[in-house]
Amino acid sequence: MSGLTVRGISKRFRGLQAVKDVSFDVPEHGLIGLIGPNGAGKTTTFNLIAGVYAPDEGEVTFGGQRLNGLRPDQVCAAGIARTFQIVRPFGELSVLDNVLVGCLHAEADVSAARRRAGEIVDRLGLGAKRDQVAASLTLPDRKRLEVARALGTKPKLLLLDEVMAGLRPTEVDQMVAFFREINRDLGVTILLIEHVMRAVMALAQYVVVLNHGEKIAEGTPERVVRDPAVLECYLGEEAV
Amino acid sequence: MLKLWLAEVPPRGKLYLALLLAALLAAPLFVDGYLLSVLILVFYFAYLGQAWNIMMGFAGQLSLGHALYFGIGAYTSAALYVHLGVSPWFGMIAGGAFAAAIGAFIGALGFRFKIGGVYFAILTIAFAEFTRILVDHLLFVGGSGGFFLPISGRSSNDLWTLRGAPVMFYYVWLAFTVGVLILCRALLSSRLGYFWLAIREDQEAAQALGIDTFRYKIFAVMLSAALTACGGVLYAFYNNNLFPSAIFSINRSIDMLLGAIIGGVGTLMGPIVGAFILTPLGETMTALVEPLKGLGAKLDGIKQVFYGLCVVLIVVFQRRGVWPWLWRRLGLDRGEGR
Structure with missing residues (x-):
């Protein structure tokens, strides 16, 4: 399978279970969103893919190549580039x-x-x-x-960690157009962490939702934003 | 290639550079023996500051133990010459390679175990110190009693064995100083140079961009060590006497980096400018306090105190060193002083 596959990865920092048994796929040429409230483990997931940390459990592969245990520069050489939040x-x-x-x-x-x-x-x-x-x-x-x-x-795969935070709405639209263009014209696969829902809704074909280090939902953006579990983690139980 | 690098130097900068070089080339015709020795000291500081700057100014790795590499070069070449009659130029290759290997070892030790910044610097001091103690006990290079090169007739200049008058050494030091400047210019506009700068600025970001930071940091240490060792060779053959306590002393390590810090860390001209500032002022200071010594005043180390004061002034008033300021003052400005 080409593209990125994440299978059951976990990462624990001392007492904190930052990521727990998370799996998802990013198909080649896909544009996938990774969302969740603050502290949900999104950036840790990125760091596990990018080689900053090695997962305690599970496996990350890209284009059939196993990435576990590779250094960040080796992950980059495999065709994955990332931005820092x-x-x-x-x-x-x-x-x-x-x-x-x-x-x-x-x-x-x-x-x-x-x-x-x-x-x-x-x-x-x-x-x-x-x-x-x-x-x-x-x-x-x-x-x-x-x-x-x-x-x-x-890169073949671009990991974008909240690159639209702080942009004005028109600038967000420009960035969205830009990413869609490089995705379509250059065939760059994109996995993005984003809080700006305007961007996620416009860009992502598929969304994975994390909360407390676990995957709680996935699907098309339209479906995910109506998912009760997602609403609960963002807005609190009473709002549902 | 040379044309390409000079293209980045503003016309006025080229003029100043040419004037400085011409003045230095002609200097031995006009100055006396004392001034010549001061100029050689200037080159010594400029050259070694430049070599140290590769590691700290370019790749961002602090070394406070460069006397180690200097001493390796000095002792290796001197031992090869005295015992086997090997030319210092071959001694330079051997000493440079030896220093690069030791540098790679220390670098690997530090970087592998993620000893960074100040702790890495302490590691470099430790290696210099225990090498000093080791050489104190190496009898085939004289031990703590000192190692002396035979002086044979200063009237004839033999470039091959580096036996000759101070004027010959003056031109050799000048050639090395110019050579290392050209080398550093070439490095800074190369792929390797950009990778070093990236590592200096942010190692994690550099690694995310595919740079094997471990490897490139080791390169920086090796090159810096080898060049420093070459300086040690010139020193050994110019001074003709080597004492472990002086060669491997921490004072020497500190002296080497002062010029670069005062001139501007990470800049090309910084070590040269720093050397031209520090050495003459230091010499003047020595000359000024000389009469006081006759009166019984104890003023040992006054030069070090003075150097310390210079560093404090730089840190307070010109944190990036004198060169970026001078660059603007000379009307060469277009942004950062390189």
Whole structure:
């Protein structure tokens, strides 16, 4: 099976069961949402896929390759790029050089990589700021930079961790259009964690819902938002 | 390639660089023996600061034990020359390789067990210190009594065995200082250089972008160690005497990084600018306190106190070092001083 498969993964930090027996599939070229309230284990799930932690139990495979135990750079080499929820720009480097570092993963030649970095920077609307140091960017721009840098590595699967938080509604719509475009035109598979429901509803073909580290629902966005278990975890028992 | 790098230097910068190089090339015609030795000391600081800067300024790994690599280069080449008559240039290859291997070992130890930042720096100090104690007891290189190279007629200059007058050493040090500057310029615009900068800025983000951080950090340590060892070779053949207590001392490790810190960590010109600031001021200081010593005042270590003061001033007023400030002052500004 190509695409990403997550089978029964668990992760415990000391006493805290952060992720428990979570399984889902991200089909090739798919656009899948991962939602849930704060502390539901979404980012931990990302970190388990991206190689930051190894799962205590379960298995993650991508395109038939087992990812368990691989380091983050090896996961990236397998074709998976991720963004960080708490952004991690290379602060002292220019916006262009930040993206260039990502491009150098896919392209050994520096000047060719720089050209590609320039194109990506332009597409994400950071063109005017390409020579600024990344530390001087606003938070929404830093989120865009995270996406640009990850795209530089030419990923087959893109893991997006709340890249639309803090964007204005029109900017959200632009980002949604952008992701749909790279998904459709470049065939990049996307798994996104997102709190901005406007984006999830517009983008995701299929949604997986986590709460307290466990999967509580999955399905199309329309169905999931009517699911009583989902409503309960977001709004509390009384509201249902 | 050289053309490409120079293209990034503003025209006025090129002019200053050319003037500085011309002045340094012509200097031995005009200065006396003392000033020549001070200039050699400037190159010593500039070269070693540059070598240290690769590890700290580029890859973000703090070493406070670079005297170790310096000493490995100095002792390896001197032992090969004295006992086997091997040319210092081959000694440099051997010493450089040896230092790179030791650097790789220390780096692997630190990075594998995730000893980072200050703790890694302490590890580097520890290795330098116990190598000092080891060499104190290595009798074939003189032990704690010192190791001396035979001085044969300073009138004839033999570049092959590095036996000759200070002027010869002046040009050799100058060539190395220019060489390492060109090398660092090349590194900074290479794939390797960008990976180092990424690791320096944010290791986790770098790794997420596919960079094998362990491997590239080891590269940085190895290259920095090998270049530092080459400096040790030049030092050994210029000074002709080696004492473990002086060669491997923590003071030397600190001296090496002062120029880079004062000039600007991570910048290309920083170590050079820092060396030109520190050395002459340090020498002036020594000259000024000399008469006081005659009056019975105990002023040992006054230079170190002065260097310390310089660092404090830099930290307070110009955290990024003198070079970024100077860069703007010279009208070369277009953003960051490289």
